Amino acid sequence: MKCITLMKSLMKPEECRFANSIARLSVCNHFLPERIDLEREALGSAFVEGPCAAWNVDLDSRGRSPNIQRLIEKTGAVVEALHQRLRHGGQLAREEVDGYEALVHFHLYQRYRSSLESLTLLPDAPRSPVKFYDAFAQDALTYLQPTRASAPSSQELAHLFAGLWQVERAFVNIFQNIVGSSPSIARLRASVWESVFTSNFERYRRGLFKSMHQITTLITGPSGTGKELVAQAIAASGYIPFDADKQRVVLDHRALFYALNLAALPSSLLESELFGHKRGAFTGALQDQAGWLEVCPEGGSVFLDEVGEIDAALQVKLLRVLQTRAFHRLGESQARSFLGKLIAATNRDLVTEIQSGRFREDFYYRLCSDVISTPALWEQLAEAPTDLPRLVRFIARRLVNADQVEALTVEVVHVVETKLGGRYCWPGNFRELEQCVRSVLVRGRYDPLAIKPRAPAEALATDLAAGRLTADELLQRYCSIVYAQTHNLEETARRLNLDRRTVKAKLLAQASYVARS
Numbered sequence: 001m002k003c004i005t006l007m008k009s010l011m012k013p014e015e016c017r018f019a020n021s022i023a024r025l026s027v028c029n030h031f032l033p034e035r036i037d038l039e040r041e042a043l044g045s046a047f048v049e050g051p052c053a054a055w056n057v058d059l060d061s062r063g064r065s066p067n068i069q070r071l072i073e074k075t076g077a078v079v080e081a082l083h084q085r086l087r088h089g090g091q092l093a094r095e096e097v098d099g100y101e102a103l104v105h106f107h108l109y110q111r112y113r114s115s116l117e118s119l120t121l122l123p124d125a126p127r128s129p130v131k132f133y134d135a136f137a138q139d140a141l142t143y144l145q146p147t148r149a150s151a152p153s154s155q156e157l158a159h160l161f162a163g164l165w166q167v168e169r170a171f172v173n174i175f176q177n178i179v180g181s182s183p184s185i186a187r188l189r190a191s192v193w194e195s196v197f198t199s200n201f202e203r204y205r206r207g208l209f210k211s212m213h214q215i216t217t218l219i220t221g222p223s224g225t226g227k228e229l230v231a232q233a234i235a236a237s238g239y240i241p242f243d244a245d246k247q248r249v250v251l252d253h254r255a256l257f258y259a260l261n262l263a264a265l266p267s268s269l270l271e272s273e274l275f276g277h278k279r280g281a282f283t284g285a286l287q288d289q290a291g292w293l294e295v296c297p298e299g300g301s302v303f304l305d306e307v308g309e310i311d312a313a314l315q316v317k318l319l320r321v322l323q324t325r326a327f328h329r330l331g332e333s334q335a336r337s338f339l340g341k342l343i344a345a346t347n348r349d350l351v352t353e354i355q356s357g358r359f360r361e362d363f364y365y366r367l368c369s370d371v372i373s374t375p376a377l378w379e380q381l382a383e384a385p386t387d388l389p390r391l392v393r394f395i396a397r398r399l400v401n402a403d404q405v406e407a408l409t410v411e412v413v414h415v416v417e418t419k420l421g422g423r424y425c426w427p428g429n430f431r432e433l434e435q436c437v438r439s440v441l442v443r444g445r446y447d448p449l450a451i452k453p454r455a456p457a458e459a460l461a462t463d464l465a466a467g468r469l470t471a472d473e474l475l476q477r478y479c480s481i482v483y484a485q486t487h488n489l490e491e492t493a494r495r496l497n498l499d500r501r502t503v504k505a506k507l508l509a510q511a512s513y514v515a516r517s
Contacts, residue, residue: 010090011099015078018042019099022075022106027201031056031174031190039067046070057186062175072110079107079143086146097147104143109164112136116168120253129247136161137244158244163205169253170196170237177233178226179394182384184375191372192230196237209239213298213341216322218307218367220346221374224431227345228305230372232257234343235301256300258292258340263306267314272330274302275317281331293327296340307367308348308359315363322366355470377426377433385422389413391430395437412440419446456481476510479503 011019021042028034035056040047047053048066055061055068062068082100086092092100109116115132119125137157145151152160174189195217197204204212217234219227235257241250260273268282276291292302310318321327322342326335344367353359380387389409396408416424416436426432428449436446460477463469469477483492483503493500 009096010082010085010092011096015082016096016099018074018078019096019103022071023099023102026102026106027205029190029193029197029199029201030171031186031193039071043067043070043074046074057189058181062171068110071106075103075107075110079103083143083146092147100147101144104140105160105164107143108136108140108160109167111139112164113168116165117172119165119249120169120172124252125249126252127248130242130249133161133242133244133247154244158242161244162240162242162249163209165242165249166237166239169240173233173236173253177229179390180380180384180387181390182375182380182387184379184383185387188230188372188374192233192237195234195370195372212238213339214325215370216342216344216367217370217372218344218346219372219374220350222376222429223347224429225374225376226430227347227374228259228303230374231259231301231303231343231345235303235341238299238301238341240299251297251299256297256340257303258296258300259303259305260292261305263309267311270310270314271317275327275329277330278332281329285331288329291329293321293338293340294329294336296338298339300340301343302338302340304342304344306346307344308346308350308353312360315360319360319363319366352470352473355472356468377429378424381422381426388416391433392416392437395434399437399441408437408441411444412437415440415444415446420448424448456484472509476506479506480510483507 009016021038025035025038025042028038033054036054039053048070052061052064053067055065079100082092082103112132119130122128137154140157140160141152170193174192178185178189178192196212198208198212200208217231219230221227236253238253238256240253242248243250260270262270265273272282272285272289272291274291274293276289276294277285279285279288296302304318317327321338325338327338328335348359350359350364354361354364392412393405393409396405396412400408428435432448436448439446456477460474460481464474479492479496479498482495483489486492486495489500489503489507493503496503
């Protein structure tokens, strides 16, 4: 919003500047540093520096941020002042309307945030009337009507409510499923927010929300890094319409996630689980059955874990679903529509899988429009050692009563710090930490799996015999083995009859691959 004086301005210069900051703050990625920068810009000298300023990287700080409280108070005061001027015959210049409405939206969100959060946590939200909606709609009507030729429609108010609830739901789900305050975890939260709302929130709000289900999300990262938790956060944070007549949300955000581990089932059974089947389609098909793609409603998400494990035939069928949004039950010719969103995950390097011919390139290009990478646990703890008790507490809440969580957390952290040390690499990532907590709970100790690594030459021979290597991978690994013996680029190049620069490039490529693994 830009204030240009085409007519007598209703807003004072300071109000105009503040409205501009709030408008940009409202559409930013709230998990990026820009959110805090915009708070600083909006509050000016009133901004409070300190640990609680960057609340967006730490769930515990959200309710304690003095800057949020100051923004709430200042926004409320500016909105009330402008509304009073409008009631007494004042008019907003065309260039001021967007800024005023941004202030109103922010004011409404903050006024009803605790109620929106309660609605998010309500066990039977779709069956319970939203008791505070009438008050919300009346407030929205009161503040917005003076800026319109006609009053906002019931549909517009319901959409505004649904949008503000989605924002609060996204905050709750992202913070609940992605635990920690390290830079890598903060980046992951920001990436998930963008996966839900895109990098242009205003475009999303104005209509893109209707078609986001057509964009597939691919989650990559080492095994055990919480890719399913990320998928759950995305699935539960999508747009859900609000029925103003019944005063109910139309879907339960907790029941919109349909997960299937593709590595756990044979291809024939996978097809039946995904697409469904007709009675008699195969031996044992005693009745018609709908698959996940059919059961998943509009607004829901099907999560395909370990997508890198499926065979080429199933890749082709899924490619067609993503291209046409249509599929057939096994043994049936009737086309059915897939109305939901597809989220896939893999711990494999899909570029390597494509090069080796195990993964279709055209299928990859249907998956890669929205890619999220999850960090390894060692990376998170190296950046923020204080995340260890947070993660242990997160796991403990699922295992013991609330009054026992803190005691178990202290016990587990003590075992990790004294028996494993701060440099333990956590090869099993978050999944291993879960088992560590369970082991301490049951036996009072944790004994990590001691796997003796195979010699590089032995591992290379095994992969060669199994035909798992491309020519480029073979050369990379062979260069690494010879260099480990010579410790000299020139001598390695001489032995392999290769140019020194080629050897260096292969060593760097292999080192990068090992680091990613």
